[in-house]
Amino acid sequence: NAGVMQNPRHLVRRRGQEARLRCSPMKGHSHVYWYRQLPEEGLKFMVYLQKENIIDESGMPKERFSAEFPKEGPSILRIQQVVRGDSAAYFCASSPGQVNSGNTIYFGEGSWLTVV
């Protein structure tokens, strides 16, 4: 999937544990997005980040979820105290510039979180 690297691909957590999902964008891309796909549902936007900045977090649940994209290293989506409803596929995507300027977003292969 065009070089966006996500890990882990599959993650199992017990209720109450923390989940950390990592994403390395395509080379040269400084815009990162996280989407969530619940079973039998479409892709829902969670958060949009540029290096060291959260630009739009309108899709993030108010509690337990956080995201960062540090100056060095991958973007991290962190879910604290996971519950069964957090079980989903989490996709990271990146772009070289703003989508509204016609730039294309490329997706990673996803991280499948299962909460038991």
Added chain:
Amino acid sequence: TQLLEQSPQFLSIQEGENLTVYCNSSSVFSSLQWYRQEPGEGPVLLVTVVTGGEVKKLKRLTFQFGDARKDSSLHITAAQPGDTGLYLCAGAVLTGGGNKLTFGTGTQLKVEL
């Protein structure tokens, strides 16, 4: 309310048939992208359309962006079993939508021998 409506939601056809998938909205998009997603994988980009009225062809797939940039269609000619998958349209809303893609509801296509 879904910003981007795709139709049909499910489509099962025989190999060799033609089909069209529609993506409609009341919002204007600065660009629209089509993806295909296989089970257990991420969405794979098929095409990006930017200009109203634009038509792009990718082998047997033809993509059209509406003149008003509110809708798009994907036409597949002589479908093959390898075309089976979930087809997603996604648009960047021109104003007030932020710099992100909003996804359609998806069309699940199955092409049988």
